[in-house]
Every structure is written in C-alpha cells, then in structure tokens.
Amino acid sequence: MIDKNLIASRFLKSFSTYDDNAFIQNIMASNLIKFIPIKVFNSIFEVGCGTGILTKYIKTFFSYKNYTANDIVENSQKYVQKIIKNSDFICGDIEQVKINKKFDIIISNACLQWCNNLDSIILKLLNLLNINGFLAFSIFGQSNCYEIKKLLNISLNYTNIKEILNNLDNCKIVYIGEEIKKFFFDSPIDIIKHFKLTGVNSITNIKFTKNKLKVFEKNYKKFFVEKNKCYITYNPVYVVLKKNK
Numbered sequence: 001m002i003d004k005n006l007i008a009s010r011f012l013k014s015f016s017t018y019d020d021n022a023f024i025q026n027i028m029a030s031n032l033i034k035f036i037p038i039k040v041f042n043s044i045f046e047v048g049c050g051t052g053i054l055t056k057y058i059k060t061f062f063s064y065k066n067y068t069a070n071d072i073v074e075n076s077q078k079y080v081q082k083i084i085k086n087s088d089f090i091c092g093d094i095e096q097v098k099i100n101k102k103f104d105i106i107i108s109n110a111c112l113q114w115c116n117n118l119d120s121i122i123l124k125l126l127n128l129l130n131i132n133g134f135l136a137f138s139i140f141g142q143s144n145c146y147e148i149k150k151l152l153n154i155s156l157n158y159t160n161i162k163e164i165l166n167n168l169d170n171c172k173i174v175y176i177g178e179e180i181k182k183f184f185f186d187s188p189i190d191i192i193k194h195f196k197l198t199g200v201n202s203i204t205n206i207k208f209t210k211n212k213l214k215v216f217e218k219n220y221k222k223f224f225v226e227k228n229k230c231y232i233t234y235n236p237v238y239v240v241l242k243k244n245k
C-alpha cells in the first residue's frame, strides 16, 4: 500500500525545487496535451496539479470557462491559483475525495502512479465526465526507474495499462503510447538527489547506511553507466480516452 501521508509530506518539501528538476514531468506535460484532439472545453479538472507544470501548458494551449484543480498537498492551491486566478481547488487524495461536479475533460500529468488502485481511479474519473468528455493522463510504465528496482528492490507497482483499458466498456481509446527516456547524471548520488528534489522519493522511507550506500554506488557504476555518466530510465505512458456512454 502506498503511504499517502509520506507522499503529501515529500511532495510538499520538494515544491520549491520541483520545477527546476522535473525534466521528465515537463516533457510529459508538453507531450500529453498534443495527444488531446480538442482544445476548447467548458470545464477542466486537473488531478495532482502540484506546482502547476501541466497547468501552465493548459493555460497556454486550451480555452475553458471553469478550471478545477486537485492535489493531495494543500499548498499546491497557491501555485495553481497564481497561474489560473479564478480556479477552484479540491484538496485531497483523489482516491478518497468526493466530487459532485462533472467535467468535459479530466487531465493529469505524472500523478496516477501514486494511486493504490489504478483500475478504480480510472473508473472514478470516467464517472466524473460528461458524455463525450475526455480523460487524458500520463503515467509511468513498467520499465520506469528499473535501475532502482534492480539494485534496491524499490518500485511503485506499475500496472499494465493496456490490460485495464481493454476492460473498459464506456469509452473509446483516442491515444495510447509510451516512450523510454534516459537521463544522465555525474553520479548515483546525484540521481538520488534528483529524486528528492522532485518528490519521487515519496515511494519509501528508506535510509541508507554508509555501507549500503557504498554498495549501491559501486553496483550502479558497474551496471548503469554510458560514456562515464550514470543514467536513470524513465518510461512515460500517455493515455487519452473519450467517454461514449
């Protein structure tokens, strides 16, 4: 089970450094909006808006009348309302909060992998859409950060999205795609720091002993180095669904 208190506190701590370090999340946000065929909506609901990286893209490329944003971190409201002044904010765990509005598009960048049950959150979000509404999200796939899984056996439970989508009967798949992106760092420690600066360390409360850190560094340099740089692999997945009943 994912520890939601840990997520909220780690992301809150990372907010001041997030935008300068969230390279992959930024790429994902700019890609995600390209896969949505319509850019004019009455109502938009953004899930897990954080510091508003995706919000800025939506503000630039979409037109809308009503904007509602959500995050488990309350402080996120300040960031989003700086970008979209008259937006509404629903604070809370998207798996738990009750929402009694419907929207024309629900959009979420690099957030839903933090949910315990992806099947039910997709159903919940589809239920919050008007007919012909879109659910568009980016998430991480099964090869994400496999270096960390291999060396430390730490990983989120990355679900096979295609399997989930095959079981949905009230929507059509408008787009599904994935990519593999490697980012290079001077050392394994820089990779761990990079996780911390973007809140991705919310996954576990692990503390490195000196010895554990040494072994980790040694193995990282042995297995995951190219041209003298250590790399980490990201596996973004993009999904756009259109609700048809």
Ligand SMILES: C[S@@+](CC[C@H](N)C(=O)[O-])C[C@H]1O[C@@H](n2cnc3c(N)ncnc32)[C@H](O)[C@@H]1O
Pocket: 007, 008, 011, 012, 022, 025, 026, 029, 047, 048, 049, 050, 051, 052, 053, 054, 055, 070, 071, 072, 073, 076, 092, 093, 094, 095, 108, 109, 110, 111, 114, 115
């Ligand atoms: C990697 S950040 C992405 C932020 C933003 N979407 C972006 O494009 O940069 C993930 C965000 O999801 C939020 N989050 C994680 N789990 C959540 C949940 N269960 N409900 C609502 N927000 C959640 C975190 O607080 C964080 O702000």
